[in-house]
Amino acid sequence: MNNLLRKIFGPRGNKTTAGELAKKFGLELNGNPNEIVRGVAPIADAKPGQLAFYSTERNSEAFKILPITVLQKTRATVILLQREQIKDAPKGATLLITESPRGNIVKILGEIYAEKPRFGVSYFATVERGVFFRKKRTNYVGQYATIERGAVIEQGAKIYPGAFIGRNVVIGANTIVKSGAHIENATVGADCVINANAVIGKDGFGYTRQDGKNVFIPHTGRVILGNRVSVGSNTCIDRGAMSDTIVGDGTKIDNLCQIAHGVVIGCECFLASGVGIAGGTTIGDRTLLGGHVGIANGLKIGDDVEVGANSGVFRSIPSGERWMGNPAAQGLEFFRHYAWVKNQIKKEAK
Numbered sequence: 001m002n003n004l005l006r007k008i009f010g011p012r013g014n015k016t017t018a019g020e021l022a023k024k025f026g027l028e029l030n031g032n033p034n035e036i037v038r039g040v041a042p043i044a045d046a047k048p049g050q051l052a053f054y055s056t057e058r059n060s061e062a063f064k065i066l067p068i069t070v071l072q073k074t075r076a077t078v079i080l081l082q083r084e085q086i087k088d089a090p091k092g093a094t095l096l097i098t099e100s101p102r103g104n105i106v107k108i109l110g111e112i113y114a115e116k117p118r119f120g121v122s123y124f125a126t127v128e129r130g131v132f133f134r135k136k137r138t139n140y141v142g143q144y145a146t147i148e149r150g151a152v153i154e155q156g157a158k159i160y161p162g163a164f165i166g167r168n169v170v171i172g173a174n175t176i177v178k179s180g181a182h183i184e185n186a187t188v189g190a191d192c193v194i195n196a197n198a199v200i201g202k203d204g205f206g207y208t209r210q211d212g213k214n215v216f217i218p219h220t221g222r223v224i225l226g227n228r229v230s231v232g233s234n235t236c237i238d239r240g241a242m243s244d245t246i247v248g249d250g251t252k253i254d255n256l257c258q259i260a261h262g263v264v265i266g267c268e269c270f271l272a273s274g275v276g277i278a279g280g281t282t283i284g285d286r287t288l289l290g291g292h293v294g295i296a297n298g299l300k301i302g303d304d305v306e307v308g309a310n311s312g313v314f315r316s317i318p319s320g321e322r323w324m325g326n327p328a329a330q331g332l333e334f335f336r337h338y339a340w341v342k343n344q345i346k347k348e349a350k
């Protein structure tokens with residue numbers, strides 16, 4: 001029953017051939033170039049007509065290498081693998097040979113399961129006068145989307161149904177804004193993905209105390225997203241109070257994150273679900289923040305830093321270090337504290 005439902009309602013791949021994939025991605029072909037590929041599946045579950053991959057690459061200790069018998073017994077018609085595994089591939093299978101199957105499978109998935117192009121502005125969309133489309137015939141604006149005057153929509157950008165683009169917002173080339181996303185006071189770079197219900201460019205949580213009352217500080221900054229930035233569903237990125245909130249090229253932000261006013265995030269960072277960054281914090285390039293990490297305001301986090309899940313960061317972190325815990329500490333320091341606490345508990349138990 002599950003297989004039937006998956007067949008009816010699951011994602012359908014675009015039909016291609018092994019030869020076309022080899023040519024497009026620079027892969028060595030061993031077998032029939034006309035072998036049709038209709039989808040991709042895990043190597044243990046693949047069926048005839050599908051492509052699977054097998055790899056002994058280890059990008060980190062978390063990656064598990066499957067036993068070679070999985071490759072030997074697969075029913076996949078086309079197999080993406082390394083040269084040293086050719087001898088273990090089933091006879092008759094068409095092989096795509098590469099040094100990095102893991103790297104190439106990402107490209108192949110994007111090719112086979114690419115969404116069909118969407119173009120045109122829906123009759124039910126609200127597009128005010130003064131919206132500038134760089135090349136309107138390449139754009140898509142879905143029903144009930146709203147684009148206010150002064151906005152600039154670059155070539156190939158897609159605005160899905162129900163999205164809101166405020167005044168003077170710039171949406172970069174080939175950027176996708178999913179349904180329910182709300183963007184104002186922002187410039188979004190090229191090739192970005194703003195997922196459903198993300199809110200970008202609203203006022204931050206900036207208040208001052210006057211005469212015993214909390215008084216809101218007017219915000220005049222913007223949000224600047226670089227190229228290839230991904231913003232997860234229900235994530236909020238606040239505009240700066242006076243300076244801009246900035247996210248660098250290639251940074252990926254998961255669902256349900258909060259980026260406060262004036263935060264600066266570098267390039268190629270990863271922020272997992274639930275991360276909260278307080279105002280004025282600066283984060284370097286290639287930094288990894290685990291789920292539900294909280295960072296206090298005004299801190300400086302260096303390049304290539306890793307912070308473990310559920311950590312609370314109250315001190316600035318130099319480049320290249322791994323921190324964890326609450327309050328967070330450098331890895332070795334954290335484990336010393338943990339070992340001491342564990343020993344104390346054992347002593348008291350005696």
